[in-house]
Amino acid sequence: MDVDSLSPTQRDALSQIQALTNGGDSEVAIGVLSSVNWDVQRAAEIIFDGAHPPPQPVSPPRREEFEIDDSEQQGLLGGRRGGREFRPVDPAPFSVVVMRPLRVMFNILAIPLYPLFSLIRFLFRALHIPLPNIGPFSFSYRTLGPAPGRGARDPKTAAERWVRALEEETGAVCVGRAAPRKSSQTNGHSTASGVAGPSSLTTRPGPWEGSESGESKLLPDFFLGSYEDFARTCQRELKIGCIVIVSEEHDDDAEFKRSTLTDPSFLRVIQENDMFVWGGDIRDRDAWQASQKLHATTYPFVAFIALQPRRTPSSSAPPAPALTILSRHQGPSIPSTSAPTAAETLVSHLTDSLLPRVTPFLNKLRLEAAERDRERTLRAEQDRAFEESARKDAERITARRREQREAQEAQQRAADAEARAEEQRRAAAAAHAQWAAHRMAWRRWIRRGLVVREPRPGEAARGKTLRVGVRMPDGRRAVRFFGEEDRLTALYAYVDAMFVPPELVQDADPVAPPAGGAAGEGGLVAEMERAGKNAEKWWGFRLALAYPRKEIAWEAGKRIGDVEALRGGGQVVVEAVEDEASTKAKGKGKSAAQDDDEYDTESD
Structure with a gap:
């Protein structure tokens, strides 16, 4: 099928697939899309997972519904398109026509130098120096297009790989591993960093203060797991969740990682408010599915989610709170004072708008949860006291029965002993009489x-x-x-x-x-x-x-x-x-x- 004969909607879907697959053959992409009735999500699953297309078109799977609260974003987001479609991600013509072939040729010629690149990458990472990007070339080598089986990788493994790559690229370390590493180096020893996870730090002077003086660069503690687990954790722990989705194919990707994600003020706001952070690249299946649910159209993309009350008529009973998209921020991080994903913009939005609006409701939910826990604990203590009283009563009854049984057994033993003694006396008397x-x-x-x-x-x-x-x-x-x-x-x-x-x-x-x-x-x-x-x-x-x-x-x-x-x-x-x-x-x-x-x- 020729590209010129496609409808605008079909061309839009083809552009999205080509952006996700780093270009690729258009005829193959058209064939996969036509086999799934031009459904972008199912086509991406077939390409990433290596699954066979269905014999007949099927309706797209049901996605998780989020309530979206964009009332307080102060113009940070553009108008929202209807439905679940992506806005086309248009790659720069220069990077498509010129830079991509040059990168392919460079990667082929650089195969003998891979050990040297690995050594340089190790030294830069050990010294906490960001890996330099020289035009189209980068020391952080990656394969062309999506890696084999990348879409089928375990979400936790994909998240760990993405965090490790982020640390290599930025020369920074996650906050949770920075303090142990610093203390071990002070003692003259070095320890391997642990696995990053949700932050458990309370409000106190954090290790990010050292980054302001130029000692080291830090990253948030990323949640290592699937996006679904992250959302459930935010809902269960009654915390605000920060979602970071990037695309390595975008020109703003490197600047966003090095300026926004390592910014000390942004880290301080996240740590002091005990937020959970999750991130990924849309080349991974889990991150791409998350971008679909969050309606991400431009990268880098940052969203904040938390439990909020449902919007229902006042006459009805208040339903249970729902996990809501509080705000979405997408686009470049430059200039640093006004760009949608700049650290200063995000910090200002959090401190001036989102936190004052969301924190009171979350505190109320936490108080209710604490009250429920207190009542549950009280009931459990009452149940334990009742069980303890019943156990003691049962023990007293058992002890009394045991004492009665032991007394009867003692009486029986005494009677048996008397009978044996009498028998022995008779036998001894008989033997004595016989001997006499x-x-x-x-x-x-x-x-x-x-x-x-x-x-x-x-x-x-x-x-x-x-x-x-x-x-x-x-x-x-x-x-x-x-x-x-x-x-x-x-x-x-x-x-x-x-x-x-x-x-x-x-x-x-x-x-x-x-x-x-x-x-x-x-x-x-x-x-x-x-x-x-x-x-x-x-x-x-x-x-x-x-x-x-x-x-x-x-x-x-x-x-x-x-x-x-x-x-x-x-x-x-x-x-x-x-x-x-x-x-x-x-x-x-x-x-x-x-x-x-x-x-x-x-x-x-």
Whole structure:
């Protein structure tokens, strides 16, 4: 299709597409526009995103509607065109016809010098020196036309790239990173700058004061994110938003960046009023869409947005405030005293018109939001107090139930312990009775088989006769004569026989050891080993010389004459020895009756 055959509206759309794509083939642009029914926005999305055109024309997507309040702009804006169209952006003929081909040739020839350019750019940026623009040539190299996949780049990544390029071009740094960098350099160290974001500084002497004395140049803290996120943040935080949209193809772009965006008075107004700032180049998709919503027709472009009351009849209830375009400023920044985007013009507009008109309503919204937060906090505290009271009541009920359960368990444990102790007492009594019966049977056999008769006068075979007096534990006394050659077992057997009750006569004693045991002293030793008791425990008593006290321990095969304490006879005392098992049983019975902690107490 020939350009001359296009209608004025179609030529207008073609001019906008060519301005956005840095020229480009007109036939390709006409083909893309005709495939989307000459919709500039959809054509730009197809070119930037690389999407295929739809088979049939579709209606343009719905855009976010803004209320526009241009009543106080004092002639800074021209008349507004109807609809969503752009006014054609007419590039300078000289730059289109002459400068663009020269730039292409220079970029091709300068490929071997790219490392040198990168080094120069790094040094200029490290020294905070603006990168020089030499006619059509610039050390801040960029590719011709939109970069591949530029329209599909993540909005946050695109914003970060644009801020980095802006810092390189102006030799300035964002306010949020200037103070940390300055303090680190003062300490003799250097730190990497952080990520720029919305300003969180309060009204105080800011770091921009150093720029007035020529120390360094500063830029606003740009919001790093999409334009939609920026608008929602301004609405949520009840702050004024400043939007900066530029086009690198415009001749006023470099001057605006270096004079307006780094102006100390403009930075001071933004920081002191805690404004959010967002910016971008229309070559990026997000910035181009923002320019469409803000009706930007000339670049550089600056707009201020904030929540404002809707314009409704007084009879109806006041609706919720809407995000409104407070003012728009577009065009060159020279001369500095009267240009639409000059720093002095913007500062004067903000201080004299916009802030006095907008700040009271925003303060009112902030007070209402603070009141709502206070009420919400109060309700939350009341809910927490109620929950705390309910929790404490539940804890008291739980503790009372636990105490009752523990008391019942303690009673049950005490009853179980008493039952076990009683069972142990019965078992110990049964075992003791069984052992006593067994031991009595052995005592009766010992009385018959191991107790020797007393030596007769003149009987020399058993050696010298010894007189031994015995005192029993119950106070009984007895005297017995033994020979020196008699075994110590005979003395123990005599004492053991004295424990046999009188009603058990000696004639009825068994003639053989109980349970088939062997006769004699050997059978006695075997019985002790089988019972697992030492001699003292098995006999149940011990013998000791009365005075001076000296114990006479039993030993198998030992003669009475070999016992030093009995060589001339003597008086022995019988001391009872309780069985260990019966002693423990008695101790357990006493402790079970006194304690309920299920622990046994040793008493031996």
